[in-house]
Amino acid sequence: MISILLLGYGNVGQHLHRAMQGVTGVTVQQIYNRSFVENIETPQTQKLSDITEADVYIIAVPDDVIGDFSAKLPFRNKLVVHTSGGAHMEVLSNANRRGVFYPLQTFSKNTEVNFSTIPICVEAENKDDLKLLKKLGSSISKNVTEISSEEREQLHVAAVFINNFTNHLYHIAETISAKNKMEFDLLKPLIAETAKKIETLSPSQAQTGPAKRNDTKTIEKHLKLLEGSVYRELYEKLTESIKKSESFDTT
Amino acid sequence: MISILLLGYGNVGQHLHRAMQGVTGVTVQQIYNRSFVENIETPQTQKLSDITEADVYIIAVPDDVIGDFSAKLPFRNKLVVHTSGGAHMEVLSNANRRGVFYPLQTFSKNTEVNFSTIPICVEAENKDDLKLLKKLGSSISKNVTEISSEEREQLHVAAVFINNFTNHLYHIAETISAKNKMEFDLLKPLIAETAKKIETLSPSQAQTGPAKRNDTKTIEKHLKLLEGSVYRELYEKLTESIKKSESFDTT
Numbered sequence: 001m002i003s004i005l006l007l008g009y010g011n012v013g014q015h016l017h018r019a020m021q022g023v024t025g026v027t028v029q030q031i032y033n034r035s036f037v038e039n040i041e042t043p044q045t046q047k048l049s050d051i052t053e054a055d056v057y058i059i060a061v062p063d064d065v066i067g068d069f070s071a072k073l074p075f076r077n078k079l080v081v082h083t084s085g086g087a088h089m090e091v092l093s094n095a096n097r098r099g100v101f102y103p104l105q106t107f108s109k110n111t112e113v114n115f116s117t118i119p120i121c122v123e124a125e126n127k128d129d130l131k132l133l134k135k136l137g138s139s140i141s142k143n144v145t146e147i148s149s150e151e152r153e154q155l156h157v158a159a160v161f162i163n164n165f166t167n168h169l170y171h172i173a174e175t176i177s178a179k180n181k182m183e184f185d186l187l188k189p190l191i192a193e194t195a196k197k198i199e200t201l202s203p204s205q206a207q208t209g210p211a212k213r214n215d216t217k218t219i220e221k222h223l224k225l226l227e228g229s230v231y232r233e234l235y236e237k238l239t240e241s242i243k244k245s246e247s248f249d250t251t
Numbered sequence: 252m253i254s255i256l257l258l259g260y261g262n263v264g265q266h267l268h269r270a271m272q273g274v275t276g277v278t279v280q281q282i283y284n285r286s287f288v289e290n291i292e293t294p295q296t297q298k299l300s301d302i303t304e305a306d307v308y309i310i311a312v313p314d315d316v317i318g319d320f321s322a323k324l325p326f327r328n329k330l331v332v333h334t335s336g337g338a339h340m341e342v343l344s345n346a347n348r349r350g351v352f353y354p355l356q357t358f359s360k361n362t363e364v365n366f367s368t369i370p371i372c373v374e375a376e377n378k379d380d381l382k383l384l385k386k387l388g389s390s391i392s393k394n395v396t397e398i399s400s401e402e403r404e405q406l407h408v409a410a411v412f413i414n415n416f417t418n419h420l421y422h423i424a425e426t427i428s429a430k431n432k433m434e435f436d437l438l439k440p441l442i443a444e445t446a447k448k449i450e451t452l453s454p455s456q457a458q459t460g461p462a463k464r465n466d467t468k469t470i471e472k473h474l475k476l477l478e479g480s481v482y483r484e485l486y487e488k489l490t491e492s493i494k495k496s497e498s499f500d501t502t
Contacts, residue, residue, distance in 0.1 A: 086472070106448070147433070153472070160461065163442075164461070165493075174455075189369055197359065203425050212415065222408045230496075241485055
């Protein structure tokens with residue numbers, strides 16, 4: 001049995017808790033959170049001094065406070081991991097054995113996710129801890145990979161492009177629809193299909209549109225339609241980038 | 252029975268053909284294409300002079316040749332529509348009754364799509380033709396909407412953002428993965444979830460990440476990791492745009 005102590009109960013903490021509940025061989029024995037958490041049966045505390053013993057301490061707090069938080073833990077030589085894509089393993093205090101347990105996914109409150117397909121990226125300072133994190137990862141996901149802090153940093157940049165930036169493009173499309181009194185719903189099947197294509201085609205194969213086929217007439221027309229829009233420059237930059245990217249990527 | 256003559260057999264033509272096959276009340280009676288099409292049972296011709304009579308002539312050729320192509324059709328006063336998001340209805344020759352039958356989706360060869368959820372945007376010069384196009388649309392999709400050429404132009408710009416540009420962001424992520432010898436597959440669940448979120452949340456609600464939370468430290472780190480990359484400027488521009496977009500969209 002792997003016993004887990006969950007430190008922090010934001011989006012990631014809650015989703016991990018839910019994913020680990022009822023899993024054979026894993027028990028979330030206590031949750032620490034600054035404020036009281038309603039509607040959970042797992043024992044909880046708001047005091048660091050009340051934290052009990054566990055095999056893995058999972059820190060799920062904002063990136064910029066991981067270091068300070070880990071330094072306040074009132075014990076030594078335990079396995080303490082964070083769950084962040086953006087933070088190096090070594091931001092954790094070296095009073096304990098350090099590791100990372102990073103689920104590569106976007107989590108929102110009230111949105112269920114299927115953990116079994118989420119890649120869990122693990123890292124640890126020593127082999128036994130790595131083995132334990134892999135075992136823990138495998139108990140909730142079919143997709144567990146060892147990733148170094150350096151690789152994870154790059155992965156996080158890539159994730160910003162496909163999640164944060166992509167979502168912003170959705171937002172721009174919604175803004176254009178709204179300004180022209182059209183339903184954003186009209187565009188939703190296209191959003192779904194654009195993502196779905198990537199399951200079977202590489203993005204290069206799937207690339208279409210005026211920039212790809214160098215259709216200057218359509219590009220000019222679109223730039224004219226975007227006259228005065230704050231999104232005009234992005235249209236230009238993204239178009240340029242698509243045009244150039246074939247030569248980019250072979251260099 | 253609505254009889255259809257399909258003019259052009261590229262991606263859109265093929266997908267429309269497949270969608271209309273076996274649909275009650277619709278028959279694709281002939282296909283015109285410049286070159287011979289293998290493996291279809293529908294009668295076909297390579298000569299415009301051999302085109303037979305039909306209720307709706309659907310032009311599915313590249314945007315920049317729609318006008319010229321429509322002017323070559325050897326008949327008058329028939330209903331001729333194009334299938335393009337980017338072209339005005341009036342690029343069609345006025346020798347015939349003009350209309351638009353635009354399936355708002357991205358089509359690739361060998362990728363099956365479920366037409367029933369694809370929005371079909373229709374437009375026509377006269378009421379009876381509009382009614383016929385709506386009926387035809389409804390026979391293959393649950394989602395038929397009347398959209399003017401002006402609205403369709405805006406919709407097409409929005410579609411470029413969520414399809415062409417989004418796919419380019421996938422490509423950038425793939426490039427970053429490859430450069431760091433990581434599998435792009437690791438990022439695919441995140442791509443899927445990012446698109447799926449939009450079914451229940453607005454893009455503004457779904458927005459997360461360093462730009463959204465104004466996490467300057469992470470942004471600086473990412474820009475440093477992208478030093479020397481051709482994609483660094485896009486990271487900057489997209490980050491700026493997210494930061495500003497709340498104030499943008501309320502003005």
